[in-house]
Amino acid sequence: MDLDDQMRRYFGTDDLAAVPPPALAAGIEHMRVDLGLERDRARRFALWTLLYMLDAAPDLDVAFVDPADRDAARNLMALSERLTPDDG
Template identity: 65%
Template sequence: MDFDDQLRRYFGTDDPTTVTPAALEAGIDRMKVDFGMEKDKGRKFALWALMYMLGAAPDLDVAFSDEADRNTARDFMDMMAKTQGGG
């Protein structure tokens, strides 16, 4: 699942600048449902990462039962903070 695929699946476009606020909200709602049902670790992480970038990710202790997965998510959060000048 790559970024463009996620954008098309949840927001109907691969251009994030064209997503309306209503489409953003609806897409995030669909992502949350899919996240809760996803069993594949890679797909689940990809969904969480996009939700994180959109400010809608669940807390790590809720999102990931495995400590290694939570640590990977923390690494991602740190990486994102550094790219945004926060670290």
């Protein structure tokens, strides 16, 4: 799954700064529904990752049945925290 393709699919653009708040909320809701319906592990992980980047991801135990997928998500979360600059 290409990130730009996913942003265009759910938000109509790959420039999230151009998405009005109601459209952003609607796109996130659409993604959450698709996540619940998706059975392909890789696609589920990609959807969850984009939701995580938008601070809208469901809890790991809700999103992933497989412990390996939860561990991969935890690794992604840890890596993203390292990449986020400290505010203090």
